[in-house]
Amino acid sequence: xxxxxxxxxxxxxxxxxxxxxxxxxxxxxxxxxxxxxxxxxxxxxxxxxxxxxxxxxxxxxxxxxxxxxxxxxxxxxxxxxxxxxxxxxxxxxxxxxxxxxxxxxxxxxxxxxxxxxxxxxxxxxxxxxxxxxxxxxxxxxxxxxxxxxxxxxxxxxxxxxxxxxxxxxxxxxxxxxxxxxxxxxxxxxxxxxxxxxxxxxxxxxxxxxxxxxxxxxxxxxxxxxxxxxxxxxxxxxxxxxxxxxxxxxxxxxxxxxxxxxxxxxxxxxxxx
Numbered sequence: 001x002x003x004x005x006x007x008x009x010x011x012x013x014x015x016x017x018x019x020x021x022x023x024x025x026x027x028x029x030x031x032x033x034x035x036x037x038x039x040x041x042x043x044x045x046x047x048x049x050x051x052x053x054x055x056x057x058x059x060x061x062x063x064x065x066x067x068x069x070x071x072x073x074x075x076x077x078x079x080x081x082x083x084x085x086x087x088x089x090x091x092x093x094x095x096x097x098x099x100x101x102x103x104x105x106x107x108x109x110x111x112x113x114x115x116x117x118x119x120x121x122x123x124x125x126x127x128x129x130x131x132x133x134x135x136x137x138x139x140x141x142x143x144x145x146x147x148x149x150x151x152x153x154x155x156x157x158x159x160x161x162x163x164x165x166x167x168x169x170x171x172x173x174x175x176x177x178x179x180x181x182x183x184x185x186x187x188x189x190x191x192x193x194x195x196x197x198x199x200x201x202x203x204x205x206x207x208x209x210x211x212x213x214x215x216x217x218x219x220x221x222x223x224x225x226x227x228x229x230x231x232x233x234x235x236x237x238x239x240x241x242x243x244x245x246x247x248x249x250x251x252x253x254x255x256x257x258x259x260x261x262x263x264x265x266x267x268x269x270x271x272x
Contacts, residue, residue: 029145032058032073034066035081035108040130044079044108047134054141063087071099074175077144078105079137082120090116093123094154101151101168101208102175104144108137122205123152149176149210155193157203165193165206172208173215180270181215184248188217188266191241195264196221202261213250214269222261226254 031054033041041059048054054077058069063084070078078096082089096105104125112129114120121127125144128137153168155161169189173182189206196204200223207218245252249266256262 028055029053029076029141030055030057030073031077031079031141032056032060032066032069032075033079034060034084035079036061036083036085037081040081040108043134044137047138048141051138051142053145061085063092066092067095067099070096070103074100075103077125077141078103079108079141080105080124081108081110082114083110090119093120097123097151097153098168100175101153101172102149104147104149106137106141106144123154125150151208153206155197155204155206157197157201159197161197161204162190162193165189168206169208176210178210178215178270181268184268185215185217188245188248188268189219191245192217192219192264192266195219195241196223199223200225200262211267214267216265216267218263218265220257220261220263224260226256226262226264 031048033044033056035041035044038061041061045056045059048056057075058073060066060069061084063086066078066080066084067087069075078100080092080096082092084092087095093105096103105123106126106128107120107124108128108130110130117127125147126140128140151168151172153165155164166186166189169185170182173179173185193204193206196202196219200221202221202223204219204221207216207220209216209218245266248268250269252264252266254262254264
């Protein structure tokens with residue numbers, strides 16, 4: 001019978017690892033577990049060991065230790081309980097993103113539908129509830145492991161946001177081994193974030209996605225209107241940015257959101 005959280009149920013007997021051919025290296029996903037209840041961490045750690053393909057490289061019971069471990073270990077996946085004793089869940093999420101942009105976060109919570117669930121869902125790769133079978137959490141972690149990589153950064157309505165966006169981009173591309181795309185991506189990110197702050201007059205969210213073709217850059221803001229290339233001018237101080245994006249990107253566009261605001265996106269290849 002599969003284990004559940006909270007405990008009290010028998011754990012599964014370990015299953016043998018699947019055979020691996022000599023020519024196929026074993027790729028292990030590095031995981032950090034965060035929960036203030038040691039028994040929960042033990043059950044999840046055991047389930048991942050039986051599953052195979054995961055290695056628990058660190059555990060934490062509070063937010064401060066979580067941030068230290070994430071910064072030091074740069075795990076592939078963070079399994080995170082948001083109800084920690086010292087740092088609020090939203091603050092932990094935001095600060096984890098800053099310390100390790102490429103780490104994918106899966107929330108493992110006792111609350112099925114917290115008041116800020118929509119905010120959380122926009123910033124994590126998955127959400128699992130503790131009273132479900134642990135098999136469901138393991139299946140979710142397998143799915144997240146196989147998804148394309150996504151890194152997200154929230155930025156204020158402030159002129160320093162373009163600088164912070166470039167710093168976040170650089171750290172993300174280094175962790176993804178995609179620095180060949182950095183020069184073009186820096187220009188695109190700077191322009192899109194600056195547009196959101198100055199023209200949309202809005203805070204924004206930067207989303208970076210590693211795709212099969214290269215890099216997708218998205219900036220979400222709450223402003224009205226759409227950015228359009230302006231007619232060329234030898235004297236105008238503004239309006240050239242979208243021409244630069246159109247020249248660098250293999251594709252770009254704008255999507256209006258039902259709740260208001262928009263997403264402006266651009267797709268880049270390593271040789272953009």
